Amino acid sequence: MTSLGRHILAEFGGCEASRLADLELVRASMLEAVRASGATIITHSFHHFASQDGGAGVSGAVIIAESHLAIHTWPEHRFAALDFFTCGGGVDVRKALDHLKAAFHAETEELLELERGPLRVGELESR
Amino acid sequence: MTSLGRHILAEFGGCEASRLADLELVRASMLEAVRASGATIITHSFHHFASQDGGAGVSGAVIIAESHLAIHTWPEHRFAALDFFTCGGGVDVRKALDHLKAAFHAETEELLELERGPLRVGELESR
Numbered sequence: 001m002t003s004l005g006r007h008i009l010a011e012f013g014g015c016e017a018s019r020l021a022d023l024e025l026v027r028a029s030m031l032e033a034v035r036a037s038g039a040t041i042i043t044h045s046f047h048h049f050a051s052q053d054g055g056a057g058v059s060g061a062v063i064i065a066e067s068h069l070a071i072h073t074w075p076e077h078r079f080a081a082l083d084f085f086t087c088g089g090g091v092d093v094r095k096a097l098d099h100l101k102a103a104f105h106a107e108t109e110e111l112l113e114l115e116r117g118p119l120r121v122g123e124l125e126s127r
Numbered sequence: 128m129t130s131l132g133r134h135i136l137a138e139f140g141g142c143e144a145s146r147l148a149d150l151e152l153v154r155a156s157m158l159e160a161v162r163a164s165g166a167t168i169i170t171h172s173f174h175h176f177a178s179q180d181g182g183a184g185v186s187g188a189v190i191i192a193e194s195h196l197a198i199h200t201w202p203e204h205r206f207a208a209l210d211f212f213t214c215g216g217g218v219d220v221r222k223a224l225d226h227l228k229a230a231f232h233a234e235t236e237e238l239l240e241l242e243r244g245p246l247r248v249g250e251l252e253s254r
Contacts, residue, residue, distance in 0.1 A: 004201055005208060007136070011246050044146045045170045045190050049214075061188045061195055063172050068188055068197050072212065074131055074244065081132060081243045083210065085199065087176075116208045117201065118137050119237045121248055 004117030006068060008093050010082040012100070014107025020073035020080055023048055026058040027105035030071060037096035039086070040065035049073075049124070064092050071100075116123060132194060135220050137209040139227070141234025147200035147207055150175055152176030153185040156230035157198060164223035166213070167192035176200075193218050198227075207231060212243070 019025055027046040034041055046060030047114065057074035062069045067085035074080070084093050101109060113122040135193040146152055154173040161168055173187030182203035189196045194212035201207070209227065211220050228236060 001136070004204065004206065005199065007208075007210070008212065009241065009243070009246060011244060013167075023141065038204065042174050042186075045171045045172060045188075045243070047169050047190065049192070049194075059169075059194055061172075061190060061197065063174065063186060063188060064254070067176075067186055067199055070188065070195050070197065070212070071234060072132065072194055072243075077131065077244065079131065079244050081134075081212075083134070083212070085197070085208075087199065087212070098138065112241075112246055114136065116199075117138060117204065117206050119136060119239055119251060121239065124246060 003115035003120070005085055005087045005115070007114045007116045008084045009114070010084070010097055011019050011110040012080045012082070012104055012106035012108065013076045013078065015104040017075040017078050018060065019077040019104050020061060021056055023058050025103070026071065027060060028084070029100055030060060030062055030069060033062055033096035034064055034069055036099045037092045039091045040097040069096065080106070101127045130242035130247070132212055132214045134241040134243050135211045136241070137211070137224055138237040139207045139209070139231055139233035139235065140205065142205045142207055142231040144202040144205050146231050147185065147205070148183055148202040150185050152230070153198065154187060154202060157187060157189055159195060160223040160226040161189050161191055161196055164219045166218045182238055187228040196223065207233070229251045
C-alpha cells in the first residue's frame with residue numbers, strides 16, 4: 001500500500017517567551033493555523049503544563065477531520081514542539097507552520113517529514 | 128540543553144478491523160493504555176474519521192499532564208498509527224503500547240523513537 005498519512009514534526013526556537021506561556025494566544029494561533037491550512041476542525045483541547053524545571057508552557061491538540069495538530073511549548077527555553085498529522089491532500093501544512101512561526105515570533109525552525117503507514121523517515125531540515 | 132521530550136511513533140499492522148472501527152473500544156483502550164503507562168489524563172477527544180478510500184476509522188487524542196497520546200486507525204488496512212509524546216520520566220510508554228497491541232489484536236509493530244527539543248531521530252524498529 002502507499003502511504004496513508006503524512007506526519008510533520010516541527011520545532012521552533014527563539015520564540016517570544018510570553019507568547020508561548022499565553023494559553024489563549026496559543027489556542028487562538030493554533031486554531032487560526034489549522035484554518036489557514038484548509039483543514040477542518042473537529043474539536044480542540046489546551047491546558048497549562050508545568051515542566052520539570054518550573055516552566056509553565058502550554059500543551060494542546062486540535063483534532064481535525066484530516067487527523068491532528070498538537071503543540072507543547074517551553075517558554076523558559078523559548079521553544080515549541082509541534083506535530084501535524086494529515087491524511088489525504090488539500091491540507092497546506094506550510095501555511096499552518098508559517099502562521100504559528102509569526103504568532104510566536106520564532107527565529108528558527110527544524111522540520112522532519114515522515115510518511116505514516118508504513119513509517120518512513122525523511123530528511124531533517126533547519127532554517 | 129538536553130532533550131525536553133521523547134516522541135514515540137508506533138504503527139500496528141494486522142489488527143482486527145472491527146476493533147479499529149469501534150469508537151468506544153478505541154477510546155476505552157487508549158484511556159486504559161495511558162493509565163497503564165502511569166501518565167495523568169487531562170482530557171481526551173475521539174471521533175469517527177472517513178478515509179479517502181471509504182473506510183471509517185477512529186481519530187483521537189488524549190492530552191496528558193506529560194504531553195499527549197494520539198491515534199488514527201484504518202480498519203480497511205487493519206492498521207493503526209500512534210504517537211506518544213512524553214516529557215519527564217515516570218511514563219512507561221512500552222506498557223501503553225503493549226496494552227493497545229493486545230486491545231487491537233495487532234500482529235506487527237513498527238516503532239520510531241525521537242527526541243524533541245532538539246529533534247533527533249532514532250532507529251526504526253520492527254517486531
